[in-house]
Amino acid sequence: MKALSWHGRADMRCEQVPDPILVDPTDAIVRITSTAICGSDLHLYDGFNPFMEPGDILGHEPMGIVEEVGSEVRRLRKGDRVVIPFTISCGACFFCQKTLYSLCETTNRNADLARKVMGHTTAGLFGYSHLTGGYAGGQAQFLRVPYADVGPLRIDSDLPDEQVLFLSDIFPTGWMAAVNADIEPGDTVAVWGCGPVGQFTIQSAWMLGAGRVIAIDRVPERLEMARRHGRAETINFEEVGVYDRLMEMTSGRGPDRCIDAVGAEAHGTATLDSMYDKAKTMLMQETDRPHVIRETIMCCRPGGTISMPGVYMGAVDKIPMGAFMNKALTLKTGQTHVPRFHDELLRRVESGEIDPSFVITHTVPIDRGPEMYKTFREKEDGCIKVVLKPWE
Incomplete structure (x- = not known):
């Protein structure tokens, strides 16, 4: 599949990488239809995070269509259209039970590293360094989504991606x-x-x-x-x-x-x-x-x-x-407890109270991702928000 990967400060590349596979029975594989570059991605692009490794796939604002689900996934099925929050949360730990999803104490695969740096671990995050679990991000054609029954927001309406995509994060x-x-x-x-x-x-x-x-x-x-x-x-x-x-x-x-x-x-x-x-x-x-x-x-x-x-x-x-x-x-x-707000904010979008697409200034194929990182970073061409289309 195509994906945007980090190779050092200001060095983003669109590369062919292996497709993700189901690892745990609570996983889903999602075919990404739209994804975005976030301002916090620029902190990685600029080399401010010391816990990046060459080849890491970035991106934490994706949505798409469920392609495959693990044997223990109950809430999603193949063909569902979903927005994926940037936080990875188990739904069962002390913090998730308090709806403090970004503080999940289960999902950070590098919890010991996080404790050394911050005193405690916080949740795993998509595409946001090995300090937060080293998970592949969503600036790609496919994404493995752990704990798929907890985070993803199913979109049952025909609202276009551009109106619901930003329920993933911003x-x-x-x-x-x-x-x-x-x-x-x-x-x-x-x-x-x-x-x-x-x-x-x-x-x-x-x-x-x-x-x-x-x-x-x-x-x-x-x-x-x-x-x-x-x-x-x-x-x-x-x-x-x-x-x-x-x-x-x-x-x-x-x-x-x-x-x-x-x-x-x-x-x-x-x-x-x-x-x-x-x-x-x-x-x-x-x-x-x-x-x-x-x-x-x-x-x-x-x-x-x-x-x-x-x-x-x-x-x-x-x-x-x-x-x-x-x-x-x-x-x-704090990092955002995204699923806590999903129902409220989706209702506001569906009612027409807000159309989040107003913020988009650039929509381009994922192949142009590396140049758009630079454009966004330098605030050129009136760039405020970039949406990437992995299949165009």
């Missing part, structure tokens, strides 16, 4: 980011980052009762999407200071809820802390660039909540913990 991620922000009716919500997750965070904030949404980025087409589709007020951080502008917009109080939808590769324009981060990461003395999380702490109103769906990979420093503590802020974060 729509639930934006939704959980807004849920974690503890939005109360009328709140002012500031969202850092207008990439795909940021766009769905903006949409979700409105659906959860925000009175005002402010979007922060520097890429013109992303800011325009936030204005046009997200009805957000916008700040271009290359033109104005974010803190000063937010204080001006909120009469000095600051946003009630601040959401970091950027994560490990934050940019800050000519700020001392962003230059410090760039130097530290180049010298391998810091793994991530946490400019945004610092800024959210300084900007959020006292007693407010910070939500952090942006992915971080390792160690950061110069976090203003004094401000965080003295302002009595709350921080909530």
Whole structure:
């Protein structure tokens, strides 16, 4: 089959690799009809994750048709159309029973490694390094799906792939980011980052009762999407200071809820802390660039909540913990518990409340995947979200 595989920093290749097979009786094999490149894939592309190996297949936003099921699979059958969440969850462990699916303690095949790095293991993830189990990802023509009765969402309607594909990750991620922000009716919500997750965070904030949404980025087409589709007020951080502008917009109080939808590769324009981060990461003395999380702490109103769906990979420093503590802020974060939100979000799509396809800017055959990684990374050609078609 064709698949996109990682071979080092900025080295993605579309290659012929062996088709997956059933390994466990709870597995399914899915023929992928649509898959996508996620912003968090760029952290792997850029070499920020040290637990990648050449030949690893990336991708964690797939959907397709069930081709084969193991002998113990009861909920799916051949021919079912399914969206596959990026989390791999057993459904039976302590955390899965609490619907904390991304914390599943069963599915990470490299649990000992995860414990050494993070103190505990978390769930296995598709296509996201050997720290999370070393599972092949969904940027391929076929995918082996473990615990197939737990994660996949069956699509029984005739909605096109483009309207349901993002139930695999970025729509639930934006939704959980807004849920974690503890939005109360009328709140002012500031969202850092207008990439795909940021766009769905903006949409979700409105659906959860925000009175005002402010979007922060520097890429013109992303800011325009936030204005046009997200009805957000916008700040271009290359033109104005974010803190000063937010204080001006909120009469000095600051946003009630601040959401970091950027994560490990934050940019800050000519700020001392962003230059410090760039130097530290180049010298391998810091793994991530946490400019945004610092800024959210300084900007959020006292007693407010910070939500952090942006992915971080390792160690950061110069976090203003004094401000965080003295302002009595709350921080909530985590990989998304995707199946917890599936029914709610599918209902919103089916009712027409939201059409998630608005975020797509490029749809291409999987053969063009390597070039689209670069286009997406460099924010060229107005690229915000790439959908790959493995069979075209």
